[in-house]
Amino acid sequence: MPTNLEYPRMMNRFLLRSTRSSLPMTVLRHLRWLSTQPIKDSFQKVSILYGSQTGTAQLFAMQLQQALQGAGKECTMKAMAEVPPSSLTDDCLHLFLISTTGVGEFPSNAKSFYEGLSSSKNEAPAIPYAIFALGNSQAHPNHFCAAGKALQQAFQAKFPSAVQVLPVRLGDDAVCIDEEFDQWQEKILHTIAKGTENTDGETPKCKTSTLATETQAPTTRIPTNYPELHLLAAQQSRDDAPDLLDIFPHFYKENCRQRMEITYNRNMHPHAVVDTGLHEMHLSLPSGLSYETGDHIMIYPRNPDLLVQAYLSHVLEGVDPSQVVNEASQAGHYPHPSGLSVYQTLSHCVDLTAPPSPSFARWLTSSKSLEYRQQISQPRRTVLDLVMENPQADKVSLADLLYQLPPLQPRYYSIASAASAHPNELYLTYRPVHYISSRGSLRNGLCTTFMQNCKPSQTIVAGLVSNPAFRLPLDPQVPIILIGGGCGVAPIRGFLEELVHQGTNRPKNVSLFLGFRDPADQVYHELVEESQGFLQECHIGYASDGSLVTKALSRKAEFLHQQLVTQGAHVYICGGAASFGAAIRKTVTDLLWQGNCSGTIPDAEVATSFLQHMSSEGRWHEDLSD
Numbered sequence: 001m002p003t004n005l006e007y008p009r010m011m012n013r014f015l016l017r018s019t020r021s022s023l024p025m026t027v028l029r030h031l032r033w034l035s036t037q038p039i040k041d042s043f044q045k046v047s048i049l050y051g052s053q054t055g056t057a058q059l060f061a062m063q064l065q066q067a068l069q070g071a072g073k074e075c076t077m078k079a080m081a082e083v084p085p086s087s088l089t090d091d092c093l094h095l096f097l098i099s100t101t102g103v104g105e106f107p108s109n110a111k112s113f114y115e116g117l118s119s120s121k122n123e124a125p126a127i128p129y130a131i132f133a134l135g136n137s138q139a140h141p142n143h144f145c146a147a148g149k150a151l152q153q154a155f156q157a158k159f160p161s162a163v164q165v166l167p168v169r170l171g172d173d174a175v176c177i178d179e180e181f182d183q184w185q186e187k188i189l190h191t192i193a194k195g196t197e198n199t200d201g202e203t204p205k206c207k208t209s210t211l212a213t214e215t216q217a218p219t220t221r222i223p224t225n226y227p228e229l230h231l232l233a234a235q236q237s238r239d240d241a242p243d244l245l246d247i248f249p250h251f252y253k254e255n256c257r258q259r260m261e262i263t264y265n266r267n268m269h270p271h272a273v274v275d276t277g278l279h280e281m282h283l284s285l286p287s288g289l290s291y292e293t294g295d296h297i298m299i300y301p302r303n304p305d306l307l308v309q310a311y312l313s314h315v316l317e318g319v320d321p322s323q324v325v326n327e328a329s330q331a332g333h334y335p336h337p338s339g340l341s342v343y344q345t346l347s348h349c350v351d352l353t354a355p356p357s358p359s360f361a362r363w364l365t366s367s368k369s370l371e372y373r374q375q376i377s378q379p380r381r382t383v384l385d386l387v388m389e390n391p392q393a394d395k396v397s398l399a400d401l402l403y404q405l406p407p408l409q410p411r412y413y414s415i416a417s418a419a420s421a422h423p424n425e426l427y428l429t430y431r432p433v434h435y436i437s438s439r440g441s442l443r444n445g446l447c448t449t450f451m452q453n454c455k456p457s458q459t460i461v462a463g464l465v466s467n468p469a470f471r472l473p474l475d476p477q478v479p480i481i482l483i484g485g486g487c488g489v490a491p492i493r494g495f496l497e498e499l500v501h502q503g504t505n506r507p508k509n510v511s512l513f514l515g516f517r518d519p520a521d522q523v524y525h526e527l528v529e530e531s532q533g534f535l536q537e538c539h540i541g542y543a544s545d546g547s548l549v550t551k552a553l554s555r556k557a558e559f560l561h562q563q564l565v566t567q568g569a570h571v572y573i574c575g576g577a578a579s580f581g582a583a584i585r586k587t588v589t590d591l592l593w594q595g596n597c598s599g600t601i602p603d604a605e606v607a608t609s610f611l612q613h614m615s616s617e618g619r620w621h622e623d624l625s626d
């Protein structure tokens, strides 16, 4: 799920609902079993296990650990890969936080656990456990929380005696995952408290039927129970260092430990009054590094200096930015590299633009009845905003910030060039995000603004990410349908360039449907012209005059029906998940059955399963952003 365009997380459409009557039999069986077991001792010890690709599940795991330790529990936290399934015991509650990556895949630090579980023999004891799954339903509707669901199924199949103490919770990036996690965490604390308080022999009750629908705000926690930070006098300040590669290379993911030089970075529409047009960046590849057309790239941004200064002046008044956060003191709990100065940590390691978690926001605003989505996450209010708006509130310590804010994560982008045409460099197409929040403040996308401000000859820290599910078919006779909206043109540009580079023998069997805001966004005229030799259909439309891609697709219903149903075409959809991706999926589903061209797809249900079948056959490819 690349983000050539950074949008704030899409907000709530629906809440997950789970009722006891809709629970599978296996879960009901476990719940009945649970109600007869003396579980209070199991909950004295808690083990948190996370599988996280870009850090969110890990951050939630850390918050959970602090909340549990604050509640007096003995609590460990590890990546799932560090723990073999055979080591799980029944004297400890196991809490899994697991995201989904790739196309329905396990994060790399959870894969070995799942493989071990899948090959286990059914001899495990009654292990108590609960799962919080992370995913994005808009960007990945067919693989939503696939890893979390697969983990639960493997538990049920392989460890039939294991006890699921809460139904699996599917946290959705497209809704408000921080709030969903907060509610789940509250349930966990509540369940544990009930289990351990239950000293009179009464059996603990697991209120499964209401768990996923209750939305009352948690009120109790104040996030201050983390270990103390030890600060040392500055040795030598390197605050101007553009990255941490020389200072702390392990800060970056393994495939991201290289600098790439920017050779070109330009607004493709230089006369625009507002600088939100499509931009193109070229990066020179270090020797030995190669990519395939359709791959992604991860880029590490840093917080703008002005923002770091603002936090130092208004939030952390009196903190010396050159002091070094001491290595020895944090004993494995500190979430950032120790040995860095406060300034470096604020620049590179914490996301200063992220909204605080629900509990931190409540604490900052001294409000227990805060409407988190409406008041914090939708307008993307930051700790800086809340501190400046609530001068009477308690002072935020350096530890509050460093333990509570999400770690600054790399952002994914689709590569916009063909590897065959540019083996030593790659292109990115991105749109700088600047928008006015619902409370009237100007917001800038962190990574796109960082990229926009980069100059040629500067370097950035980046890494290639293979995307094997997003490749052109090897057989040139197979028809191809490319559908892109806005920044979704990036991977399509790569494919067109690849096809042009393959030469003139290609049959005329590629259809191109591109949609932009207005004609100024159509920055790839020349490439489209060069592609005419193999383009069977070519539609370029603009929202500004109503010539939408969905309308063009509907006009071509019969042709598309034939391509999809009888010609075995491959379809590629690239753009925003919530707006573009969902609209294209609906249009294609409708045209498949409403045109009733062949009579083989009689209704919407059959059309939907036809698309799912295309997806499992590897003919329906999506590259959608949040």
Ligand SMILES: Cc1cc2nc3c(=O)[nH]c(=O)nc-3n(C[C@H](O)[C@H](O)[C@H](O)COP(=O)(O)O)c2cc1C
Residues within 6 Å of the ligand: 001, 002, 051, 052, 053, 054, 055, 056, 057, 058, 099, 100, 101, 102, 103, 104, 105, 107, 134, 135, 136, 137, 140, 143, 144, 145, 146, 173, 177, 412
């Ligand atoms: C490259 C990539 C691929 C993803 N694939 C899926 C997916 O197949 N299914 C899904 O539900 N969510 C998917 N997501 C969304 C993540 O699961 C979601 O953003 C989650 O909060 C990330 O958690 P993490 O930072 O702990 O890895 C994907 C995200 C990225 C960046």
